[in-house]
Amino acid sequence: MAIVVVIAGTWLGYQQLADSGCTGSVRLSVAAAPEIAPAVEQIASQWITGGAEVSGTCVAVDVTEATPADIAGAVSREHNVALAGLGTAPETVAVPDVWLPDSSTWLLRLQQEASGFKPTKISSVAQSPIVLAVPEPIAKTFGWPDKKMSWDQLLSQFGTDGTLQVGIVDPTRDAAGLNSLLAIGAIAGSGQEGLLKKTQALTALSENDSSLREELLQQFPKSTDANDLGTSLQAAPLSEEDVVAYNAQRPAVQLSAIYMEPSPTPLDYPYSIMPQVVDTAKAAAADGLLAQLSSAAFKDSLAAVGLRAPDGTYGAAFQAPVGAPAASPAVKSSGGADGGKAASGVSGNDLSRAVGSWVATTLPGRVLAVFDVSGSMGKAVPTAGGATRAQVTQAAARGGLSLFNNKWAVGVWRFSTNLDGSKPYKQLVPITPLTSGRPQLEASIGELNPVPAGDTGLYDTVLAAYQEVQKNWKAGRSNSVILFTDGKNENADGLGQDEFLDKLKKAQDPKKPVRLVLIGIGNEVDKGELDTISKTVKGSGVFIAEDPARISDIFLEAIGTRTGAS
Structure with missing residues (x-):
């Protein structure tokens, strides 16, 4: 039904464009992370309905939901490389004209492996801070929401009798998990003591790791029963959007979003025009859609799906978690076509070291x-x-x-x-x-x-x-x-x-x-x-x-x- 709705909407928009006077057509395929895809589809439909065209040529946009790991696997397949822990995607997964993953870390990891992978343009269009998701009754024992929590405090929990039941989405397949490893590695420090801290943390996180975010979220307690709270997942680094979406389902035990200090690199949702887009009209269409996703209207569309704008602020209807900042730090950069760095200056080498630590510690x-x-x-x-x-x-x-x-x-x-x-x-x-x-x-x-x-x-x-x-x-x-x-x-x-x-x-x-x-x-x-x-x-x-x-x-x-x- 969803596919029929998308196709029908695209066709209706195309008919209206044909009536508006543009001729010919250029079709743009966009693969977006599942959480941002509805907002992108909404703005794309409005653009088409309003007469989307480039130099007199009608524009049609096909937006599909795609997990970043799937598209990364498809890009890997096309370049005959593989990302650690990921592998390649089947032939049925196609590389789109525009890729909108949840994090520019995906782009950097691919560029580390495939020197020929150089998107022609990369620009952040949304943001979601990384938080420590904790069931509300557990969070209150840490003094939430009045007290903040640091990574040092979290690391001190590992290797003790009071160790939290923590989990993570496999960092080789999930950007929120990978960005959390970067934060843990930075806080743990170097030398034998730092290595011990990091190894303890990674080992504890791997006890409840999942390949998918949905699987991890299902491990949180389903009731306020003390036994359920004590044996279920008690903490996991996730995105703010994950917490917003989970709580919107009105579970018996809501999740608290603890904004850790220092803040991990946020998910920065880079709009990436892929290297194979060499046709002038298609490139112009991609630029046109990017302009639409930089508008005030898109900021409100993002808010409806629990995401912030790149500057860290949010639009109307955003369901901010308790204790959420009115504005998180703005995304400084989303990388470049020649490699560069992701948000907050994370480099490809930083990511490889974090992935290497996880592979050695857990696989x-x-x-x-x-x-x-x-x-x-x-x-x-x-x-x-x-x-x-x-x-x-x-x-x-x-x-x-x-x-x-x-x-x-x-x-x-x-x-x-x-x-x-x-x-x-x-x-x-x-x-x-x-x-x-x-x-x-x-x-x-x-x-x-x-x-x-x-x-x-x-x-x-x-x-x-x-x-x-x-x-x-x-x-x-x-x-x-x-x-x-x-x-x-x-x-x-x-x-x-x-x-x-x-x-x-x-x-x-x-x-x-x-x-x-x-x-x-x-x-x-x-x-x-x-x-x-x-x-x-x-x-x-x-x-x-x-x-x-x-x-x-x-x-x-x-x-x-x-x-x-x-």
Whole structure:
């Protein structure tokens, strides 16, 4: 019935346009996030009824509801890439002329993976702050609405007897969840203490994670019974619009919207004209619709569906939650066609690190970590207080290992030259489930000290590591090799480049994909050589830490992406 109504409305508008004197037609397809689609459809219909045209050509607009994850999957499919935790969409999901997701974080994640994805125009048309949704009786125990709550207070709840039953929508599939991870990561801080705080928070959130917002909302209590309140979901980071829409259904237990300090990056609803729109008339139609969505009338349409204008204010009929600010901070930017940053200055690298933390902390996987112990790893790192490259890498390895949950299996190798007879590599720990092997793996990190006269047997090591992971490949898991090196292949007794690349290419099995992640350390690494290796293995990537002190950040970026290089 809804489809019939939309088609009928579009056809009626087109007939009226034909009567208004415009000739020909240009049809614009728009895919909008479900919560904003009704407002966009209303304004588009009014525009058409009023005589929508560009340079005398009639304009028709088809607005469809589409979850951002579905369209992101379709864009990924078109560019032959994939977002971590998402995958690609079926052929039935088409890429529209204009995409209006809930957040510009989707655009940045895609641009991180597909350099060719460059929308011709991006402009925020709405906003919804990220809040902590808490059942009203629970919120009152925190002093709501008189007292505000900080992320520090929330983090202090984890790992205690009074831990809240918290949940989140999978951040790899949901922008509100991802933006919340950014806020948690910033508050948790760096170092071992910060990593522990973040890991505790992510682990707690993952206990009640959902793939869809609707699924998560169903976990909130259905009555004020003490047992129901105590065993149901008690807190979740969601958008203000989610709370408004939930409470509009008049549930037995309403949700409170707690506006956290500091405020997470809001959902900024970027109106994005897609790269394939090259036709002049269609591009003009897209610009015309954007102008309509920047009007005062659209602000009121947004208010009716629980959304704010980009400047953080709201129009008539907005059902503001108790304690809601009259205006939230304005969206500063919605990114650019060349990448750039999302609202509040969030970059693609920030997003990759947040996604990487979530993947390592919550999802299952198998990884063989391979560490360069050649003599050059003994060089001091000025930005790390004089610690050597090896010591900085060992610290990153310890931090990374503590982040992986017990669903992972991890192995450790070291490599240089002649470490095991003529082999340039040596196994320290085979790929072992962390449930039983964590102490052994932690101890192995201490064996990653540089070999004073050792060179770099890169080619033989990469091939052997790839074959090792493939040998015991597991379905339903991420099967990866992550190799750290500060040099280039220097092994006269080993494989030459052509022979190595040929063997690596032949070793691949489409039914048993293994991701190869190459992390270059320092400014002496041969990035061109690493790129050549990476291009041989589909879905692999090269990540360069020119400042070795940033290895931990680069490591998380590598985990949080699926393709491409940085």
